[in-house]
Amino acid sequence: MAKLKLVAKEFKKMNDPSDKTSKHIKYVCYVQSSSIPQEIEEWMATNPREQKMSTNVAQKIKNSLVENDNFHELNRGVLMSSSSAEWNNKTEELIITLDDPELHGNIDGGHTLRAILEAKSKNSLSNDRYVFFEIFEGLETPVELAAARNTSVQVDLKSIAELENSFEVIKQAFAEVDFAYRIQYKMNEHYNEVDISTIDVREIIAILLMFSQEVYPYKNSHGILSETQPIQCYSGKEASLRKFLYSGGSTEKLQKQAREKMIRNMQPIIKDIFELWEEIEVSFASISNKAGKRYGTRKYAKFDANKVVGKSFFKQQDLQYIIPKGLMYPLVGAFRALIQINDDGSYYWQCPPSEVWNKIGQKLVSMLLDEKTENPDVIAKNSNLWSNLFKEIYIFGYMK
Numbered sequence: 001m002a003k004l005k006l007v008a009k010e011f012k013k014m015n016d017p018s019d020k021t022s023k024h025i026k027y028v029c030y031v032q033s034s035s036i037p038q039e040i041e042e043w044m045a046t047n048p049r050e051q052k053m054s055t056n057v058a059q060k061i062k063n064s065l066v067e068n069d070n071f072h073e074l075n076r077g078v079l080m081s082s083s084s085a086e087w088n089n090k091t092e093e094l095i096i097t098l099d100d101p102e103l104h105g106n107i108d109g110g111h112t113l114r115a116i117l118e119a120k121s122k123n124s125l126s127n128d129r130y131v132f133f134e135i136f137e138g139l140e141t142p143v144e145l146a147a148a149r150n151t152s153v154q155v156d157l158k159s160i161a162e163l164e165n166s167f168e169v170i171k172q173a174f175a176e177v178d179f180a181y182r183i184q185y186k187m188n189e190h191y192n193e194v195d196i197s198t199i200d201v202r203e204i205i206a207i208l209l210m211f212s213q214e215v216y217p218y219k220n221s222h223g224i225l226s227e228t229q230p231i232q233c234y235s236g237k238e239a240s241l242r243k244f245l246y247s248g249g250s251t252e253k254l255q256k257q258a259r260e261k262m263i264r265n266m267q268p269i270i271k272d273i274f275e276l277w278e279e280i281e282v283s284f285a286s287i288s289n290k291a292g293k294r295y296g297t298r299k300y301a302k303f304d305a306n307k308v309v310g311k312s313f314f315k316q317q318d319l320q321y322i323i324p325k326g327l328m329y330p331l332v333g334a335f336r337a338l339i340q341i342n343d344d345g346s347y348y349w350q351c352p353p354s355e356v357w358n359k360i361g362q363k364l365v366s367m368l369l370d371e372k373t374e375n376p377d378v379i380a381k382n383s384n385l386w387s388n389l390f391k392e393i394y395i396f397g398y399m400k
Helices: 038-043 056-067 110-120 143-148 157-163 168-173 200-212 236-244 254-290 325-338 353-369 376-381 384-400
Strands: 002-015 025-032 078-082 085-086 091-097 105-108 130-137 339-341 347-349
Touching: 025 085, 025 236, 038 105, 085 130, 085 143, 105 110, 105 143, 143 353, 157 200, 157 236, 157 347, 168 200, 168 254, 200 236, 200 254, 236 254, 236 347, 254 325, 254 347, 254 353, 325 339, 325 353, 325 376, 325 384, 353 384
Parallel strands: 078 130
Antiparallel strands: 002 025, 002 091, 025 130, 078 105, 085 091, 339 347
16 A cells, blocks of 8 residues: 655546446646655556657657646646545645555556656756646556557557456466566566567467467367468467457456466476477577578578577577577477377377477478578468478377
8 A cells, every 4th residue: 555645736526427326536636746756656557558768759758848837738647546535725735545556556647757757866857847647536447448548659459468467377377487577468568678688478379379279279170180270370469369368258257267278278388388499499500401401591590600690589598590480480380289188188298399309300490491482471371381390290299
């Protein structure tokens, strides 16, 4: 719980005009910017995106704060959710009470708040700068309001999903992996942490869905190998996110149950999937060269006399060759052929995927690099290639 003490000029209460039974109350006022406490930074989780303060929009807010006496009229202001707001008309003291970090705090105007706090910390904020505040009391959830108000730069679906706690099952499943802290669940998350190379949660979900037998079963109801390939996992990260969030039923409850069940069933192989990706990415070039394919001659390899030209996606190992995702997705995705399912729904491997890669990696790489095009994007959208890689692993895995 926190009680934020600010100074406000005037203060107006506005009840819901269309629903007299509503407990939603809105207060509006002009707050003295210099009175906003640093503590408010601890109540930003209700804002669906992190604030990137190096953008043109953020810079304009900073400039306006310095240059314009009527900043309170030019700026859209700050929107807050609170458990209560009380104003003393004699002292002009405004107390905003915040109880629940998932419900109360800043919903919109995060860049404005950051700009004000930054100027305050540098002692460059004039006492005559005011900012418009809207404070909602009685909200059951900040999600709908956040989605509606954050329109100057459109909030992406993953940011809203994070606000709705839709990724909790992902966070739990990846809690022990060494790259968990780099996963980006909402817009601009970790942006100001220069040493972190972020991984969009949509990429994590897309890779998982390639192996999901609920979303992309490799056998149909008759036990025959399916012709459907999870190409959309490569070409449509947003579509993959929607499948993860909304499959399983028409209600939020059913959708939540479906995604949690899917990840729970996949849990025994999740770590293996991403270790397999790492192993293939790091060894791809050497396997190619052993197969006589001279991978370094490909433009997209970016080979430069054994210099380090990149980092592996998940473990950030030094790479002397770049392996485009257009090659990685169909190759890694083909290993779904090794999935088996226990009676309780949990997944296991027919045989270790690393063993299969070591045995037939040269053949798989040759199939990829023998494609007529050298455009990785075109390669990744070739359904015949996906199918052939899958069948090669299936045959080896079950008939060796």
